[in-house]
Amino acid sequence: MASAAGVQLQNKNHNNQQSGSTAGFIGFGNLPNQIHRKLAKRGFELTLMVVGESGLGKTTLINSLFQRDLHSQQHLSNAAQEQLYSSIKIEPSTINIEECGVKVRLTIINTPGYGDSINCTDNYKSILNYIDNQFELFFNAESGLNRRNISDNRVHCLFYFISSLARGLKPLDIECMKALHHKVNIIPIIAKADALTSDELIQMKQNIIEQMHGHHIQIYQIPDCDADEDEELKEKNIQLKSCLPFAIISSTQCFEAKGKQIYGRIYPWGLIDIENSNHSDFLKLRNMLIIHMQDLQQVTHEFHYENYRLEKLQLKKYDEPQRKLLQEKDNELRRMQDLLCKVQGQLAEKL
Ligand SMILES: Nc1nc2c(ncn2[C@@H]2O[C@H](COP(=O)(O)OP(=O)(O)O)[C@@H](O)[C@H]2O)c(=O)[nH]1
Ligand SMILES: [Mg+2]
Numbered sequence: 181m182a183s184a185a186g187v188q189l190q191n192k193n194h195n196n197q198q199s200g201s202t203a204g205f206i207g208f209g210n211l212p213n214q215i216h217r218k219l220a221k222r223g224f225e226l227t228l229m230v231v232g233e234s235g236l237g238k239t240t241l242i243n244s245l246f247q248r249d250l251h252s253q254q255h256l257s258n259a260a261q262e263q264l265y266s267s268i269k270i271e272p273s274t275i276n277i278e279e280c281g282v283k284v285r286l287t288i289i290n291t292p293g294y295g296d297s298i299n300c301t302d303n304y305k306s307i308l309n310y311i312d313n314q315f316e317l318f319f320n321a322e323s324g325l326n327r328r329n330i331s332d333n334r335v336h337c338l339f340y341f342i343s344s345l346a347r348g349l350k351p352l353d354i355e356c357m358k359a360l361h362h363k364v365n366i367i368p369i370i371a372k373a374d375a376l377t378s379d380e381l382i383q384m385k386q387n388i389i390e391q392m393h394g395h396h397i398q399i400y401q402i403p404d405c406d407a408d409e410d411e412e413l414k415e416k417n418i419q420l421k422s423c424l425p426f427a428i429i430s431s432t433q434c435f436e437a438k439g440k441q442i443y444g445r446i447y448p449w450g451l452i453d454i455e456n457s458n459h460s461d462f463l464k465l466r467n468m469l470i471i472h473m474q475d476l477q478q479v480t481h482e483f484h485y486e487n488y489r490l491e492k493l494q495l496k497k498y499d500e501p502q503r504k505l506l507q508e509k510d511n512e513l514r515r516m517q518d519l520l521c522k523v524q525g526q527l528a529e530k531l
Contacts, residue, residue: 223283225332226473227272227314229364230288231307231356232341233295236371241339241430242288244443244454245466248275249432268293268303270310284473287333295352304356311335311363315488322517334485336476337400337469338364341371342425347380348387357397363484365400365476367468368392368425373460374445374452381427388425399424402468403475413471420468429460 230238243249271290276283289310294303314334321330338360342353349357357366368388373381392399402421405414431445431454442453454462469476493510 223285224473224477225285225287226337226469226477227287227289227333227335228469229291229307229311229335229338230341231291231294231338232369232371233343234292236341236343237428237430238290238339238341238371240432241369241371241428241462242290243432244430244462245469246275246277246286246288267297268306270306289335301355303352304359307356308359308363311360312488315485316492318485319489319492332477334480335364336480338366340366340368342368342388344370344372344375344384344427347384349391354391354395354397357392357399358395361398362487365479365484366397367400367465369465370425370427372429373427374429374447376427385423385425385427400476400479402472405471416467417471420464420471423461423464426461426465426468428462428465429454430462 230242232238269290269292271292272287273290274285274287276285278284291303291307294307297303311334318330318332318334340353340357342349357368360366370376370381370384370388376384391397402417402424405417429445429452431443433443433445435442435444435446435451437444437451442451443455444451444453446452452459454460457463493506
């Protein structure tokens with residue numbers, strides 16, 4: 181932590197930036213080689229939802245993670261994605277990031293109004309509806325004949341913000357996570373961790389883990405790295421896994437201290453650099469998202485969406501042998517659709 185003396189606020193607040201134009205380097209270009217190669221080829225679509233009570237720092241975190249001012253980003257025009265619910269808004273915005281040849285189309289879905297009304301039960305129902313609607317749109321697109329250019333707007337990851345004042349999960353947090361954990365990859369976040377001492381933070385992380393265990397809440401399981409990844413990445417990954425839930429201090433204000441530019445928060449006793457891992461898991465959270473972007477998408481497709489699809493096809497009501505048979509038929513249909521799609525592509529190339 182730097183002392184407050186000699187610290188100067190730079191005129192480089194994200195809120196002063198023009199929409200997406202002068203944003204800084206995020207790190208997608210620093211992807212581990214294997215992941216970089218895969219992503220660079222085809223680009224990447226990631227949808228991230230942020231949920232938590234007003235004032236917990238959702239907008240600040242997103243703006244500092246991606247070095248953009250989301251308020252000035254264009255909202256998606258797709259009417260299906262701009263549903264307004266009675267007490268909570270579902271607000272998607274999309275940013276295109278390109279770093280070192282890696283293209284990422286990132287959609288952030290903010291949920292202002294969550295937890296603000298007296299009866300909040302409907303809040304997570306709106307979120308649930310939204311997630312299901314995206315599954316449905318994908319399901320319909322996938323079942324159609326033209327499967328070549330399906331846009332994937334399914335929610336791949338959900339940051340759930342927990343207030344540091346509560347010292348654990350509140351009943352609404354538990355209810356909401358229980359309703360969503362089979363639908364989406366939940367990453368729990370302790371908001372405004374600067375309100376806690378180191379001991380309080382350790383205790384709070386433990387309380388949350390115990391509560392999640394007790395209520396059988398399954399959050400996103402950060403996977404191990406491939407065996408052939410380099411040792412530095414493996415070590416980084418072990419640290420990521422051990423620090424859940426991520427304790428976050430974030431800021432979009434840039435200060436100059438000791439000749440360095442630092443995004444941080446200033447207090448009477450000094451300056452906290454949000455990228456300093458001794459104070460905040462901010463960098464770990466960003467690394468997690470970058471390193472495991474592909475896994476988040478894969479788990480969404482193979483686990484959460486597959487659950488939705490099986491329910492939709494009502495396969496769950498059949499017994500095991502019947503289900504197997506139906507699933508085989510369904511797989512065959514998918515293979516034929518893929519083949520058709522391939523032939524369509526080849527024809528289009530020839531024409
Ligand atoms: N102390 C502290 N304040 C924060 C932090 N993150 C955001 N804030 C402040 O909290 C207030 C609400 O933040 P905002 O991002 O608008 O919250 P949202 O309503 O969840 O989107 C703003 O004044 C932020 O500057 C943090 O990590 N620590
Ligand atoms: Mg906000």
